[in-house]
Amino acid sequence: MPDYAWPDAQHRTLIGARVTRVDAPVKVSGQAKYTYDVHRPGMLYGKVLRSPYAHAKVVSIDTSAAEKMPGVKAIHIVQGPGSTIHWAGDDIVAVAAVDEPTAEDAVRAIKVKFQQLPHLVSDAEPPKGSAQEEGPLSIDAIDDMLDNQVPANQMVSTIQRDGLIKKASDEDLNMLKADGATDAVLEAIRSATLHPEASAKPPSNYQKAAAQTVGDPDKAFAEADAVSEGMYGIPVITHCCLESHGSISEWTDHEHLFTHISTQNVSGIPGQMAEPLKIPATNIRVHQDNIGGGFGSKFSPDRWGIFTAEVSRKAGGKPVRIMLERDTELKVAGARPSAYARVKVAAKNDGTLVAWQSSSWGTGGPGGGGMPPIPYVFRVPNQRQEHTAIRNNIGPARAWRAPNHPQAAVLTMCALDDLAAKLNLDPVEFFGRNLNLTQQREHTYREELSIASELMGWKQKWHPRGQNASGDTARGVGLSFHTWGGRGHASDCDLTIHPDGSVELKMGSQDLGTGTRTCILMVAADTLGIPMDAIQLQIGDTTYPPSGGSGGSTTIGGVTSSTRRASVDARDAVFAKVAPALNVQSDQLECVNGKVMVKGDSSRFLSWKEACSKLAVMPVTMRGKNPDKNKPPDLTNSGVGGVQMAEVEVDTDTGIVKVKKMVAVQDCGLVIDLKTAESQCHGALIMGISYSLFEEKVMDPVTGRMLNADMEFYRLAGLNDIPELVVHMMTGKGYDERGVIGLGEPPVISPGAAISNAVANAIGVRVPFLPLTPDRVLTALEQKAGA
């Protein structure tokens, strides 16, 4: 059996090193092509008329004037009269014309009558006694439970009690299975009572989404030495990908579609377009060279991806480009659900946590959404939680980098930090004392906590709350913990070695800017003992073997595992041909430095080119797969821990918070490329500072529209806002042997909690909600003064 295992540190040439991103040169020179840059011959430009109302019925649509305009090539009604619109900015009519100005004019010439309906865009605490509807459940709600790691037996009883809105399709069941539903849960879904009438009647805005109790919280609270109560929250933010969502679609004949689409999920797109377009998935080709950001919002073709193809069909198959405008991108193409909670926590005098109670709420738009996994990381022995999902008209939620975890971190770590303050304990000591509640990650967290303290200079910097102010500036430090899965997804690839020594690797994956291309090449080159630039890598097309969507930090584990297996098999095929020439058994050969040589005898070798020429005329192609039970060992793994610390300076006159330093200590098993791994962490810290201080999707209660759907008032952190950043990756013994684990999500989880805790430490009072804007800081300071 060939040895597929990752080579150990002495036998690695590239894996674990600091390697420069292979696609950086094309990116810095403007040569990298993104979907938005694709220019197809005869391409038409599409524009979309959108609903100005958050909740309305379409009464009538008159496109006659637009149809007569010169240059207009196709008009497609997306949601016709009678349709109910659930958020402002939703698509009504799409137009394709010879150029953008003409398409814009045509959209202006279309007349749509709406009948406005009452809307709700607030996610404020549900009023006492508000109608709390229980079940029936949607598939989304069940998926949320999986996300939140609701125990299987509890899921089964909830499904049996509440029933389902509609019968689950095979596709639904497969998806839930992939997301971790057990057989018992799947069986409960199959045999659940159906309540189709529930989807027809207007649902209540408030839905009881979760309620669970562990242990005996009442008793534990009664017996505790210290109890802390507080309110915490994190608002809806948007993904704000710099490349907006969209695609260019064309029909190469009546039954074949070619689409360039900005997606995190190249291989998964045809399967999602086939049914709505009524063609087999095999007839859909998807291509993408580069993507300008996704962060969880680009897994599906979306309705606009489907109607771009429909518009193209109406325009005789000509290529049609529809990329979302910036305002639409912010309004409809991505929102991270909000989460707020009233939390009560209790501990003994020495800091040992004994009880947790939370009543939480939040919105994921029309679907409501689920409860974040709280209490997070720390399994407090006695718990009671209830969660109310608010269904409203702010637009649909999407997975946002580490779905539900940044919310859980804020709700949990801020509440625990307040309890530590109440006990007059240094948070490092307090959290350290409770690390046994983190179970299998305890050892990792302990190591990380001590490294992070060192790198932050925590001992010198930490003072009890509110005791580090001079004049009108106050300084403080805070910390947070996080966890994530990150097991590698399903991935196939083909590696071909040609008799002339050239090598190519094809995989239907995508590089989100995380360094996927670089890491694939590092693994293949390390295994074959040839330079990375001797391998031609092709990704981003459905004509290559399918590889999973890039979400949930699953890419790196998937693509490196399949690449390793393909590379080992292809290498061994070359060994088999070379062995007779060198007069050894093929298992006595190794690939190093562009040579195939006899192990331990550097005088007996063939150059890579000579070795490959032994293949005679036929190239060898090997298919690598992940997972692959027949080719052990498992090369990927699940479960990481991270600790982050923040230092802030608060101007107590203006309320302005400045982050002065951030430290991230992170493990992710075997690191392939240290350089791009650190960049992932830097980027996550920066994104974290951005959502902690600035970002919020602000809705107007009167019009139901987003008020800051631009990049001036939806503020992202700029260069000016970024402090000293220190990243430390846990590598070596205890980490490398675990295999490759994803890194995209984990480091973005903790910044909100760490920064909020640092602000509380600085000013001596909790600013309950993110973002920590000057007005909120001043309000908290005033309340403290008044108290």
Added chain:
Amino acid sequence: MRDDDENLKDANHSSESPGVSRRDFLKISGISVAVPLVAGPKMVMAAGQQVPVYGPGKVPMEFAINGKNHKADLEPRVTLLDALRDQFELTGAKRVCDRAECGACTVLMDNKPVYACSVLAIEAQHRPITTVESLIEGGNLHPVQRAFVENDASQCGFCTPGFVVSCKAFLDSHPHPTPEDIRRGLSGNLCRCGTYEGIRKAIAQVAQKGA
């Protein structure tokens, strides 16, 4: 747009110029099929002067981009950014906010950085335009680009061309920037992936070595 029309209209009235005002002309042409594909300028009286009014409809334009002459027939409302991207296939500059908020579309005009999304193509005629594509010389990356590569200053890379052009212009005018200069000088560009750490290091590296 609307304000300009308003002013123009007032100007027309006060000078009592005969004929069709621009506003009326727009109204007619918006629905008329008979507009010539390429229209020459129409002269109108504005603030007591004869001024040419271009469009609606396409007008011939000429540009000096990356040292080369480019021609196209474009509507006067087309931005420099859209002209570069859709007419000349220079797609390095990106369209992100399309309203001077993010810097992804940065190019040099008269050697100064501008947001190409907020310059009308018609106004950029005959003025030297430099885009990111021209920074490579003889197949070699510009020192700023090399520093971006070495310091991993791009992730998805969508903001990168804009940043590269801004950084080049910044370093040309501030060869020895202080950290404060860097913070201020590059606050006109935004990155969603969070590459600022690499960008900061790249600038420091170039400033030290000299571009």
